[in-house]
Amino acid sequence: MNHPVSTYPRDCWYVAATSDEVGDGFLARRVADTSVVLFRLSDGSIAALEDRCVHRPYPLSAGHREGDLVVCGYHGCTYDATGRLVHVPSQENPPSGARARAFPVVERGPFVWLWTGTPGGERLRPPPSTPWLEGDGWSSVGERRDVAAGLVLLHEHYLDLTNVFAMHAEMVPPGIEALPPLEEVEVSEVAVAYRRELPKAPLAPWEAQVSGLDSVDSFGRVETGAFVTPGLHKQTYTITGPDGPEVELVRTHGFTPASSGTTHVFLQISWRGASVSPDAGAGLAAVFHEMADRDTAVLETMQRCLDEDATPRRYVSVKADRAAVRARRILAAMVEGERGL
Ligand code: FES
Structure with missing residues (x-):
């Protein structure tokens, strides 16, 4: 073939x-x-x-x-x-x-x-394990879309959430002016994971809507992201109170290349937490669908810019790109290994 x-x-x-x-x-x-x-x-x-x-x-x-x-x-x-x-x-x-x-x-x-x-x-390699998508106290909603952008762009985009201030300002808890630097970036030969903790802040309207928590209180947040495999990206967002996690959210992306410049995106939003209403799914699906629309527009624009570049350029990386750059290198090494380079 x-x-x-x-x-x-x-x-x-x-x-x-x-x-x-x-x-x-x-x-x-x-x-x-x-x-x-x-x-x-x-x-x-x-x-x-x-x-x-x-x-x-x-x-x-x-x-x-x-x-x-x-x-x-x-x-x-x-x-x-x-x-x-x-x-x-x-x-x-x-x-x-x-x-x-x-x-x-x-x-x-x-x-x-x-x-x-x-x-x-x-x-030799089973598919990645995804217990949070298979019950065990979790609920999930999902959607599928085709994005006219390549696999590397998608992984990089979701490994750098500093775009949230420019692209999704309504998702940021009130009073948070900048995301703290990544605390940890764990890298293995085939995976990348990062973690960051946000200072305490009141709930953003979307958080209050889906969490069922009292919006006058302040909460901490722990955010993690992982390039698990080329086909799976996992992000977690945990809202924490004085006694520990109150609401846990997982955004799972199955990224499947249709070609070098087009990717099927299988999105799942999973949640668990005692305060969360059983009807939270519709609200979460709407919030993350709107984010995905904006992400898609930016990703497709970047792919068009890449396609217009007559020769490949080097773009400048900043500190927030640490995890994304690692993922890019892993993908490049895998592709080269398969080509026998
Ligand atoms: S049987 Fe002839 S094309 Fe399939």
Whole structure:
């Protein structure tokens, strides 16, 4: 399979869909410059095949199902769920060994993870663990969007929240004029995590709305962010009172390159806390949807600027970029490693 030179690693698990998107019908999606078709089998598991008939360049998703078999809509070649070509209408036996590529799939919480890399490599690295998306006292709401910007830009953007004052001023607690410097930036060969603590301040209107806490009191906040894998970004925001955490929020991004310049973004907002109303989901979804709209506009503008640069430029980094720069280096090293550079 030939792929264009990419700016993202392929040997990764990426979120291909949310669980509720995959049913009896075909879901066609572009993942890592590959057309994939996903569908749910009669035993409830999910199959993922390359969305191309091996006979002619025609998508399997334009065909139909017969039970767990996939029938191409052009000449009727039929595949089982592992991609094996099992029937050719115009001859007695199918060509031996003919098959569509099948991709490993793991369904976990709201996400359907897909391995797009070297076949067999998935056995060495399971998809990242996401217990906060799988119950255990947490509730979640989510949305999916396509962003015309590359994977590196997205990770960098969400590892530097100092943009919040310019872009999302209504999210800042009253009286906070600047974010404190990052206290810790933890780096491993494949991950980056940071933490910062904010001084006590009253609740911002959105915090009061979703938390159920008394807005005349002051609270501390602890914020963390992590580039967990190329396909997963996790941020936490904990509002703390005198006795410890009052409300915990997690913003999870599944980032999945469709191509070098376009990314599927699977957003989940999770929360837990005794004071939080059971109906908090709609309010949280609205707050973070609006933020995502503004983030998308900036990210797509930056991608256009990058595309306009005739030659790559060096941009100046500042202290707040520490985590983002580390993530960029990890991604670059992974891509170079896959190219054998
Ligand atoms: S293109 Fe699929 S059967 Fe011919």
